[in-house]
Amino acid sequence: MTFALLLTAVAGLLPFTAGHASIFHPSMWGFNVTAQTFPYDNRPVAPLINYTFDEWWFHGHLDHPPNDGDFFELPAGEPATAQVACDKGATTFFASDPGGNIQNGDDPCPGSPPAEYHTTGLSDVKGCALAITYESDVSQVQPEDFTIFSVNQTCVWTRFTDFQVPARMPACPEGGCICAFFWIHSPDSGSEQNYMNGFRCNVTGSTSNVALATPQLPRRCGADPQNDKPEASPGNCTYGAKLPFYWFQAERNNMFEGTYAPPFYNDLYNFLDGAQEDIFADSYPNGLPSPSPNSTVVPSPNLYDVAATSTPFAPSITPVFSVTSSSSVTPTPPISSSSAVTPLANSTSTASLGAATTAMCKSTLFRRRQQRRSISHGPESVADVMAPRVASHRELQDRSKLWRAF
Numbered sequence: 419m420t421f422a423l424l425l426t427a428v429a430g431l432l433p434f435t436a437g438h439a440s441i442f443h444p445s446m447w448g449f450n451v452t453a454q455t456f457p458y459d460n461r462p463v464a465p466l467i468n469y470t471f472d473e474w475w476f477h478g479h480l481d482h483p484p485n486d487g488d489f490f491e492l493p494a495g496e497p498a499t500a501q502v503a504c505d506k507g508a509t510t511f512f513a514s515d516p517g518g519n520i521q522n523g524d525d526p527c528p529g530s531p532p533a534e535y536h537t538t539g540l541s542d543v544k545g546c547a548l549a550i551t552y553e554s555d556v557s558q559v560q561p562e563d564f565t566i567f568s569v570n571q572t573c574v575w576t577r578f579t580d581f582q583v584p585a586r587m588p589a590c591p592e593g594g595c596i597c598a599f600f601w602i603h604s605p606d607s608g609s610e611q612n613y614m615n616g617f618r619c620n621v622t623g624s625t626s627n628v629a630l631a632t633p634q635l636p637r638r639c640g641a642d643p644q645n646d647k648p649e650a651s652p653g654n655c656t657y658g659a660k661l662p663f664y665w666f667q668a669e670r671n672n673m674f675e676g677t678y679a680p681p682f683y684n685d686l687y688n689f690l691d692g693a694q695e696d697i698f699a700d701s702y703p704n705g706l707p708s709p710s711p712n713s714t715v716v717p718s719p720n721l722y723d724v725a726a727t728s729t730p731f732a733p734s735i736t737p738v739f740s741v742t743s744s745s746s747v748t749p750t751p752p753i754s755s756s757s758a759v760t761p762l763a764n765s766t767s768t769a770s771l772g773a774a775t776t777a778m779c780k781s782t783l784f785r786r787r788q789q790r791r792s793i794s795h796g797p798e799s800v801a802d803v804m805a806p807r808v809a810s811h812r813e814l815q816d817r818s819k820l821w822r823a824f
């Protein structure tokens with residue numbers, strides 16, 4: 419059953435359209451926007467396609483700000499757990515939803531038959547991301563100001579979705595920061611849909627005051643077999659701070675990919691799973707090379723002793739499903755631990771690709787894989803119970819990716 423068919427099948431029964439999703443939190447713009455607030459359906463979960471700038475920017479919700487004092491907290495070096503759902507009624511914030519409480523465990527879209535949802539959902543899982551700007555006045559924020567600081571490549575999949583916050587995030591200005599959730603799903607799950615929801619955020623527990631680097635346009639550089647590109651081209655990647663994708667709108671796009679080749683928040687654009695630890699002004703002390711399709715130059719960041727949960731161009735390894743259960747919201751170990759492997763910290767030469775670096779990457783990946791293995795045998799994982807087939811399928815995919823990339 420295709421996702422489109424599934425939607426048709428369940429649309430009549432549900433108060434929302436399965437497959438459309440957004441983050442939900444009182445700190446967001448549009449928290450109380452319902453299907454009736456606008457002349458068209460502009461709920462936070464409604465996809466944004468071919469819209470004017472005012473319509474898509476912050477989902478057109480700038481006149482529906484959060485209440486004073488509501489911030490989404492981003493603990494430096496730790497995960498922030500967000501709720502991603504197809505309907506506010508499926509979140510702990512159901513009380514202000516006209517449809518009431520339809521929460522169902524970790525299910526982001528209750529009402530979709532789980533088997534169908536997860537089978538078809540697998541191909542839909544392309545990753546979502548959080549971006550930040552160190553500005554408190556939303557009227558000053560421009561698309562060029564957002565930097566992606568955290569990616570969850572297995573989003574949208576569970577309601578409670580963890581976003582690892584980089585350890586070196588500096589503190590926000592007095593009025594807090596402004597963040598946004600971004601998601602683009604796979605082309606076989608519908609049309610060219612962008613998702614953006616803005617919210618107020620604040621970094622806590624900050625230990626560094628190095629600012630973020632100016633974000634650059636992400637580039638397509640991962641393996642892309644669906645589009646006749648079996649091998650990754652790491653020299654074509656953008657490294658360091660990267661902008662979100664603005665795609666398929668009527669105005670102010672920065673991505674011009676076609677309908678069947680959407681940009682994704684995953685390795686395809688060098689958005690590694692987890693915290694983006696290399697986004698700071700001093701992350702590449704020797705500068706960055708100019709990326710190009712035939713380049714073999716892969717720069718090494720200085721991560722300043724932060725354990726690399728996301729070393730540039732380290733492919734995602736085993737899916738992290740099995741590490742977490744719904745009852746535990748503190749899954750992965752803190753990013754900075756003394757046993758930390760700091761693989762690419764030696765950045766004396768930006769052009770030091772060569773055999774040595776490759777060997778180092780391989781052994782680091784291997785070690786990290788072993789580490790993950792040793793902590794990833796929690797049998798009570800919700801995702802394991804819900805989708806064992808999916809988990810093993812992904813693992814296979816990821817393995818082959820691991821070897822292909824090197």
Ligand SMILES: *[C@@H]1O[C@H](CO)[C@@H](O)[C@H](O)[C@H]1NC(C)=O
Nearest residue numbers: 467468469470610666667668
């Ligand atoms: C976008 O909207 C314009 C004007 O309404 C229309 O001409 C165009 O075909 C639309 N493009 C897409 C991709 O939907």
Ligand SMILES: *[C@@H]1O[C@H](CO)[C@@H](O)[C@H](O)[C@H]1NC(C)=O
Nearest residue numbers: 444449450483484485513514
């Ligand atoms: C949303 O609605 C609830 C319930 O009416 C209200 O308490 C809350 O202040 C509203 N929040 C915003 C941001 O308007």
Ligand SMILES: *[C@@H]1O[C@H](CO)[C@@H](O)[C@H](O)[C@H]1NC(C)=O
Nearest residue numbers: 570578579580691692738742
């Ligand atoms: C993505 O979210 C899931 C569900 O919360 C979590 O298990 C996983 O660890 C997260 N991935 C990363 C890289 O943080």
Ligand SMILES: *[C@@H]1O[C@H](CO)[C@@H](O)[C@H](O)[C@H]1NC(C)=O
Nearest residue numbers: 489592593594620621622623
């Ligand atoms: C942001 O967090 C910091 C650190 O906890 C705190 O001192 C500051 O008051 C917070 N800012 C806002 C706007 O809440």
Ligand SMILES: *[C@@H]1O[C@H](CO)[C@@H](O)[C@H](O)[C@H]1NC(C)=O
Nearest residue numbers: 636637638639651654710711
């Ligand atoms: C390199 O990146 C550009 C910009 O994203 C993209 O158009 C091109 O297809 C990529 N080429 C290769 C070989 O990766």
Ligand SMILES: *[C@@H]1O[C@H](CO)[C@@H](O)[C@H](O)[C@H]1NC(C)=O
Nearest residue numbers: 651654709710711712713714
């Ligand atoms: C990259 O290499 C291919 C194949 O060798 C060649 O056709 C192409 O012109 C090169 N592109 C650039 C930008 O050097």
Ligand SMILES: *[C@@H]1O[C@H](CO)[C@@H](O)[C@H](O)[C@H]1NC(C)=O
Nearest residue numbers: 760761762763764765766767
């Ligand atoms: C970096 O590499 C150089 C040359 O191999 C070596 O002397 C130096 O100790 C290394 N630095 C670190 C931090 O590993």
